[in-house]
Amino acid sequence: MKKNDNHNEKNAKEGDLELNKSNATDQFLTTNQGVKINDNNNSLKAGERGASLLEDFILREKITHFDHERIPERIVHARGSAAHGYFELYNSMEKYTKAGFLNDTNTKTPVFVRFSTVAGSRGSTDLARDVRGFSVKFYTQEGNYDLVGNNMPVFFIQDAMKFPDLIHAVKPEPHNEIPQAASAHDTFWDFISLMPESMHMIMWVMSDRAIPRSLRMMEGFGVHTFRFINDKNESHFVKFHWKPKLGMHSVLWDEAQKISGKNSDFHKQDLWEAIDSGNFPEWELGVQIIPESDEHKFDFDLLDPTKLIPEELVPVTIIGKMVLNRNPDNFFAETEQVAFHPGHVVPGIDFTNDPLLQGRLFSYTDTQLSRLGSPNFHEIPINRTIAPMHNNQRDGHMRQEIATGKVSYHPNSLGGGCPFQAKIDEGGFASFNERIDAHKIRERSDSFSDHFSQAKLFYDSQTAIEQEHIIKALSFELGKVETVAIRERMLGLLSEIDKILANKVAKELGMVVPKEAKKPINHGVGADDDHIKHEPKIVKQNIEISDALSILKNPPPISTIATRQIAFLCCDGVNAASIKNMKLALKDAGAVVKIIAPHLGTILSEEGIEISVDQSYLIAASVLFDGVFIPAGKEILKLKDIKEVKEFITDSYKHCKYIATENQGTDVLKSILNKENVNDAGLLISETIGDKNLASSFVNALTKHRFWEREAKS
Numbered sequence: 240m241k242k243n244d245n246h247n248e249k250n251a252k253e254g255d256l257e258l259n260k261s262n263a264t265d266q267f268l269t270t271n272q273g274v275k276i277n278d279n280n281n282s283l284k285a286g287e288r289g290a291s292l293l294e295d296f297i298l299r300e301k302i303t304h305f306d307h308e309r310i311p312e313r314i315v316h317a318r319g320s321a322a323h324g325y326f327e328l329y330n331s332m333e334k335y336t337k338a339g340f341l342n343d344t345n346t347k348t349p350v351f352v353r354f355s356t357v358a359g360s361r362g363s364t365d366l367a368r369d370v371r372g373f374s375v376k377f378y379t380q381e382g383n384y385d386l387v388g389n390n391m392p393v394f395f396i397q398d399a400m401k402f403p404d405l406i407h408a409v410k411p412e413p414h415n416e417i418p419q420a421a422s423a424h425d426t427f428w429d430f431i432s433l434m435p436e437s438m439h440m441i442m443w444v445m446s447d448r449a450i451p452r453s454l455r456m457m458e459g460f461g462v463h464t465f466r467f468i469n470d471k472n473e474s475h476f477v478k479f480h481w482k483p484k485l486g487m488h489s490v491l492w493d494e495a496q497k498i499s500g501k502n503s504d505f506h507k508q509d510l511w512e513a514i515d516s517g518n519f520p521e522w523e524l525g526v527q528i529i530p531e532s533d534e535h536k537f538d539f540d541l542l543d544p545t546k547l548i549p550e551e552l553v554p555v556t557i558i559g560k561m562v563l564n565r566n567p568d569n570f571f572a573e574t575e576q577v578a579f580h581p582g583h584v585v586p587g588i589d590f591t592n593d594p595l596l597q598g599r600l601f602s603y604t605d606t607q608l609s610r611l612g613s614p615n616f617h618e619i620p621i622n623r624t625i626a627p628m629h630n631n632q633r634d635g636h637m638r639q640e641i642a643t644g645k646v647s648y649h650p651n652s653l654g655g656g657c658p659f660q661a662k663i664d665e666g667g668f669a670s671f672n673e674r675i676d677a678h679k680i681r682e683r684s685d686s687f688s689d690h691f692s693q694a695k696l697f698y699d700s701q702t703a704i705e706q707e708h709i710i711k712a713l714s715f716e717l718g719k720v721e722t723v724a725i726r727e728r729m730l731g732l733l734s735e736i737d738k739i740l741a742n743k744v745a746k747e748l749g750m751v752v753p754k755e756a757k758k759p760i761n762h763g764v765g766a767d768d769d770h771i772k773h774e775p776k777i778v779k780q781n782i783e784i785s786d787a788l789s790i791l792k793n794p795p796p797i798s799t800i801a802t803r804q805i806a807f808l809c810c811d812g813v814n815a816a817s818i819k820n821m822k823l824a825l826k827d828a829g830a831v832v833k834i835i836a837p838h839l840g841t842i843l844s845e846e847g848i849e850i851s852v853d854q855s856y857l858i859a860a861s862v863l864f865d866g867v868f869i870p871a872g873k874e875i876l877k878l879k880d881i882k883e884v885k886e887f888i889t890d891s892y893k894h895c896k897y898i899a900t901e902n903q904g905t906d907v908l909k910s911i912l913n914k915e916n917v918n919d920a921g922l923l924i925s926e927t928i929g930d931k932n933l934a935s936s937f938v939n940a941l942t943k944h945r946f947w948e949r950e951a952k953s
């Protein structure tokens with residue numbers, strides 16, 4: 240992408256007030272018309288105490304522009320974080336698709352990726368329990384291809400017709416705009432309790448997938464079944480997967496809530512800092528490929544977006560990798576103005592008749608018209624294709640291109656026939672020649688009627704710890720619902736998935752599971768019972784457990800603690816050698832160490848060495864860190880009386896984090912945690928100061944992210 244030249248800080252040293260004007264002669268402040276401004280502090284007035292004059296074009300231009308700085312935020316996925324990078328192909332996919340960027344292993348395709356939460360406004364918190372958007376714009380030689388997916392492989396609804404209802408239900412309630420970014424309220428669960436088709440997605444949203452530790456540590460999915468088309472015009476069905484190199488990690492719900500208060504930009508900052516420090520996040524692109532002839536081979540319909548294809552049935556083939564290596568230069572110009580569209584496809588990729596996907600194909604252009612204000616949104620730098628672009632579309636608000644000549648129609652002879660249509664073998668896009676012979680109806684296929692089997696598959700595939708998190712999440716969310724009848728309906732639906740799950744949630748709610756699941760008013764299918772063509776049903780699946788669905792059953796492909804944040808709890812009188820040894824080991828392994836102390840500035844070690852402090856206890860919080868070290872030190876025991884330190888250690892312990900201590904540091908731990916808890920293999924303790932073995936065991940332990948056994952025990 241071409242960078243903007245409007246750098247105000249071009250020749251200035253960071254924070255330096257002594258700007259050297261002689262080096263910055265091209266940096267005069269000007270109006271938007273390029274007129275140099277002589278006074279940017281005072282408006283034009285009739286006398287120094289007089290009224291402002293309408294004639295002041297400089298003031299008017301500045302304020303008018305300011306008044307219009309905001310554009311409507313996205314109705315969904317408003318809060319986003321993005322980065323630039325590239326995609327590299329491992330093996331040619333030409334057997335399946337003619338898409339150039341999936342054929343040529345020598346091409347590095349530039350990408351721009353935007354992650355988002357769905358329900359919250361632009362200013363909401365990163366750690367809301369929510370689906371995350373995972374949108375990738377590939378700037379291919381044959382035009383832009385957008386893979387506009389989520390971090391969960393299924394969706395709440397089966398038909399685009401229900402999308403506005405879903406979003407109205409999940410967004411803050413319209414009368415009081417509460418709650419922001421959270422689904423824990425009556426309208427959402429009212430809708431869900433009447434839509435059994437949402438049950439599979441609800442299991443995902445109530446799982447730890449909805450509260451990732453980092454955007455760099457979550458999977459991505461294309462969700463719908465798409466088609467690959469090869470140069471013989473043969474079609475294969477395809478599902479897209481993004482697998483993070485750092486593996487999948489999540490935070491606990493208690494942490495998520497606290498992080499929202501301590502740093503609502505936790506994910507945004509994490510992504511930014513990782514890229515800024517050269518720790519470029521990577522994902523591998525995987526595909527599940529299904530021959531056309533296998534379309535009806537499964538226990539579910541490939542066109543139903545509430546279903547996934549278990550990896551055990553169709554393995555995911557890894558075909559390439561994506562690296563994010565550059566932060567945006569300007570949030571508004573790039574992250575905000577980027578316009579994704581599942582209909583931005585290139586030859587070799589095509590759609591299926593998934594009724595949710597079909598609705599999306601209409602929606603995304605429409606939304607850009609009101610959000611970006613013009614059909615010329617493709618001319619905004621971040622949206623421009625790198626492929627040559629010629630057509631006869633003209634004019635409109637904010638047109639950038641100055642089209643020359645008098646010909647803007649096709650066919651023409653006056654323009655030499657340009658621009659020409661491309662034949663298929665010249666790279667022209669032609670839709671897959673699918674045979675359709677059908678009645679015009681408003682109906683849902685009977686093959687879409689099983690709403691519980693995959694919800695059960697997901698739940699059954701989790702470890703006991705993960706199942707417990709789902710139970711807690713449901714108890715929390717439904718506990719916030721005030722209407723008892725909604726909670727009751729939900730318990731009925733949950734009992735269709737798993738009786739123990741439903742009973743445990745019921746117990747937390749002080750209720751009993753209804754004997755029979757209450758029949759939702761309309762099964763989400765029609766306005767009244769007359770329209771119900773197909774009762775919900777359960778189809779026995781030919782797979783009972785899919786390990787790929789669990790986070791904890793899938794350790795990261797690479798064992799690293801790079802970019803992990805480790806807190807060193809310190810004060811005056813700390814032992815500098817103890818800090819130095821541990822810091823070295825952690826930094827060598829790529830972790831980020833922060834010295835925390837009662838005040839900013841410096842502290843004095845017992846050896847008389849000044850140590851710089853990164854954060855004070857007022858600012859730091861355990862939930863913002865992955866691990867904790869309490870070093871040795873003659874006066875370190877003073878920490879046990881600091882309220883924030885007590886909270887720090889208690890929270891770290893409660894959230895199953897690894898804690899290392901050396902010598903007197905162990906006494907701080909012992910005095911804050913009760914004795915029994917100190918016998919815990921997640922606590923790494925050494926009597927020796929500067930213990931190299933302790934440091935390497937701590938590094939090793941941190942690769943596991945959490946000491947889950949602690950939670951299982953409690």
Ligand code: HDE
Pocket residue numbers: 313314315316319353354355371372373374387388389394398399400402460461462463544577578579595596598599602603604606607
């Ligand atoms: Fe979207 N969706 N969506 N969606 N969606 C938008 O487009 C819509 C759906 C997804 O980072 C909007 O530019 C309809 C599924 C992502 O800029 C809007 C339906 C999936 C993003 C829209 C769906 C998604 C959006 C709002 C049902 C996962 C953020 C702003 C038929 C596969 C893109 C915008 C970004 C954004 C409509 C369902 C993913 C209004 C009508 C399923 C990641 O056009």
